[in-house]
Amino acid sequence: MxxxxxxxxxxxxxxxxxxxxxxxxxxxxxxxxxxxxxxxxxxxxxxxxxxxxxxxxxxxxxxxxxxxxxxxxxxxxxxxxxxxxxxxxxxxxxxxxxxxxxxxxxxxxxxxxxxxEFDKDYIVDQYNRGNIEPLYPVAPLDLNEIISSTRIVGxxxxxxxxxxxxxxxxxxxxxxxxxxxxxxxxxxxxxxxxxxxxxxxxxxxxxxxxxxxxxxxxxxxxxxxxxxxxxxxxxxxxxxxxxxxxxxxxxxxxxxxxxxxxxxxxxxxxxxxxxxxxxxxxxxxxxxxxxxxxTIKLEGAKMIGYRTISIAGTRDPIMIEQIDSIIADVKEMAKENFANIKAEDYQLFFRVYGKNGVMGDLEPKSKLLSHELGIIIEAIALTQELANTICSFTRSAMLHYGYDGRIATAGNLAFPYSPSDIKTGEVYQFNINHLLExxxxxxxxxxxxxxxxxxxxx
Incomplete structure (x- = not known):
């Protein structure tokens, strides 16, 4: 041939x-x-x-x-x-x-x-035999990560x-x-x-x-x-x-x-x-x-909770100028409101498009030039009900937040969808990225x- x-x-x-x-x-x-x-x-x-x-x-x-x-x-x-x-x-x-x-x-x-797809018992056995090593830059594999995985493939x-x-x-x-x-x-x-x-x-x-x-x-x-x-x-x-x-x-x-x-x-x-x-x-x-x-590469994922998001936008230049401090204050409001809930039971994120929504803290441009911002409020919690609650409170808190210089007394945000809160269900995280001999x-x-x-x- x-x-x-x-x-x-x-x-x-x-x-x-x-x-x-x-x-x-x-x-x-x-x-x-x-x-x-x-x-x-x-x-x-x-x-x-x-x-x-x-x-x-x-x-x-x-x-x-x-x-x-x-x-x-x-x-x-x-x-x-x-x-x-x-x-x-x-x-x-x-x-x-x-x-x-x-x-x-x-x-x-x-x-x-x-x-x-590998059974967990097999991966645990290989872990105990010392046949699994990290794939840079991840840390060495932890036995608990194997056990908590929903699925592991090679x-x-x-x-x-x-x-x-x-x-x-x-x-x-x-x-x-x-x-x-x-x-x-x-x-x-x-x-x-x-x-x-x-x-x-x-x-x-x-x-x-x-x-x-x-x-x-x-x-x-x-x-x-x-x-x-x-x-x-x-x-x-x-x-x-x-x-x-x-x-x-x-x-x-x-x-x-x-x-x-x-x-x-x-x-x-x-x-x-x-x-x-x-x-x-x-x-x-x-x-x-x-x-x-x-060696072969192992890939594993585990479930970490449930997600609810709310998508909004703002065009108020006064709010845009203060967006970082407003988000910090709203996060603190949520923390105080849910003080009875363990901190590890939920996570709250803001993604601001038009500022640093793509790169986050790695964004090299510090000067904000956008005339409008797209804001995604994301709550991840142990249950869907808790994620719904955290997202709902945070969305309403930001909607009516009274920042310095605000002229309008109504809402600060525009929502493209009704209902404004979207339940996206289960959330998974990659937790195994290692080499198996x-x-x-x-x-x-x-x-x-x-x-x-x-x-x-x-």
């Missing part, structure tokens, strides 16, 4: 892609269709709650197109971090979608399910996916996976260099985000040979450039020369980017260096093979 062609339809399953771009990719006769389906970017709620951050119908649309095309070409579809966070409920959620597609389209599918490498490919399946649904693995595993299995395979996967997992102009909802093709790979966006409006590809190589990484992943490092010190025409870039020189210990990267991620489909209701 001289080369392997990988079609990446979209940056995240459910983000969509133009059919024209996808069909253009099919004309290249790809060897696999692969897609990343998850991320920690949307925050800990989705891991902790077991819900997907992507819409079910949107995911179903993307998968239906991909699976039907793959069946016609007799190639596999690989999905990494199924369901958005890659836990057991996320994997089951994605499996159910595939089952529906198979039945609706009359397709007989062999599906591989790779679990990436990022699988290429090995469990290669095992699934050995079973000649139609679809692979992997739980939490290192982003490049579903793109790289078939290439490594076919004998291509691991460093180039993983580096190409690193680019393809975000599809056309690495193009110019970039898009997370468009297709990219990767063609890997023994000593290089070529990237080509499948929308003629886009192009890959040396800069766009090199920049995306550094995406979400702190070290420009090393990309850390399960079992080793992609070494980029000798990597070269070459423009081969006005739309395609060739990449050479990336190497994979194995670590002495095989494992002896066998295949056995750590159990594989299940199922047969689905065959019906067609017309």
């Amino acid at each position: 001289e080369e392997i062609r990988v079609l990446a339809p979209t940056a995240i399953l459910g983000y969509g892609f133009p059919l024209e771009s996808f069909n253009r990719g099919l004309k290249y006769k790809p060897d696999i269709i692969a897609v990343d389906a998850g991320s920690t970017d949307p925050g800990p709620y989705y891991l902790g709650s077991g819900n997907s951050f992507t819409d079910r119908e949107a995911v179903k649309r993307d998968l239906r197109i991909m699976i039907k095309a793959a069946k016609e070409l007799n190639i596999p579809v690989l999905v990494g971090t199924a369901g958005g966070s890659g836990g057991r409920p996320h994997l089951e959620w994605c499996k159910d979608i595939v089952v529906e597609i198979a039945q609706k389209e009359g397709l007989n599918l062999t599906v591989a399910l790779i679990n990436a 990022q699988m490498g290429i090995e469990p996916i290669i095992k699934a490919l050995d079973r000649e399946v139609d679809v692979i649904l992997a739980g939490r996976a290192y982003d490049p693995t579903v793109f790289a595993a078939p290439a490594v299995k076919a004998g291509f260099p691991e460093g180039l395979s993983l580096h190409m996967g690193k680019i393809l997992e975000c599809a056309s985000i690495a193009a110019d102009p970039g898009s997370g909802s468009d297709c990219m093709l990767g063609i890997l040979s023994k000593d290089s790979f070529i990237l080509e966006p499948l929308n003629k409006k886009r192009k890959c450039t040396e800069t766009s590809v090199a920049a995306h190589t550094l995406y979400e990484k702190s070290n420009p020369y090393e990309l850390l992943g399960p079992g080793g490092i992609i070494d980029l010190r000798e990597t070269k980017f070459k423009q081969i025409d006005n739309r395609r870039v060739e990449v050479k020189g990336s190497r994979f260096v194995k670590n002495e210990k095989y 494992i002896d066998n990267p295949v056995e750590a991620f159990p594989l299940e093979i199922i047969k689905v489909g065959g019906e067609n209701d017309g």
Whole structure:
């Protein structure tokens, strides 16, 4: 096999892609269709709650197109971090979608399910054995954090996916996976260099985000040979450039020369980017260096309470000028009003957009220039009822707060919504971001093979 062609339809399953771009990719006769389906970017709620951050119908649309095309070409579809966070409920959620597609389209599918969620007892045992270490800059793991976790997943490498490919399946649904693995595993299995395979996967997992102009909802093709790979966006409006590809190589990484992943490092010190025409870039020189210990990243989330928010705005220049002192006073009012409630039972936050709502205390611009401010009052408490109470009091206190120079005697705030207080429910926090040393990267991620489909209701 001289080369392997990988079609990446979209940056995240459910983000969509133009059919024209996808069909253009099919004309290249790809060897696999692969897609990343998850991320920690949307925050800990989705891991902790077991819900997907992507819409079910949107995911179903993307998968239906991909699976039907793959069946016609007799190639596999690989999905990494199924369901958005890659836990057991996320994997089951994605499996159910595939089952529906198979039945609706009359397709007989062999599906591989790779679990990436760990039982707490197993993690506790590994903790006691000293096999878990912190991933900088977090602190060493505490046993109580393991016990309080709602869900713990580990990022699988290429090995469990290669095992699934050995079973000649139609679809692979992997739980939490290192982003490049579903793109790289078939290439490594076919004998291509691991460093180039993983580096190409690193680019393809975000599809056309690495193009110019970039898009997370468009297709990219990767063609890997023994000593290089070529990237080509499948929308003629886009192009890959040396800069766009090199920049995306550094995406979400702190070290420009090393990309850390399960079992080793992609070494980029000798990597070269070459423009081969006005739309395609060739990449050479990336190497994979194995670590002495095989480690995987653990991700855990725990529930910390319930949230209620109130969204408001102000355009009064007198209030805007005093906003910091007003917020401080309102917080003190809440503290005094709820003196009978333990301080650790609730948290109260203000996010002021137009001042420092994005960066908070890290905002370098101290001079306030906005003519209006957007204010989010956020209460987190042990119960939804307490969060409602804290938010309600704080909102009303700020609404009628009598600051110096106030002219109006009515409300200080404008509310875009009624009701003004919005109950958002459970709140989760990432509490595990550590490395687990494992002896066998295949056995750590159990594989299940199922047969689905065959019906067609017309």
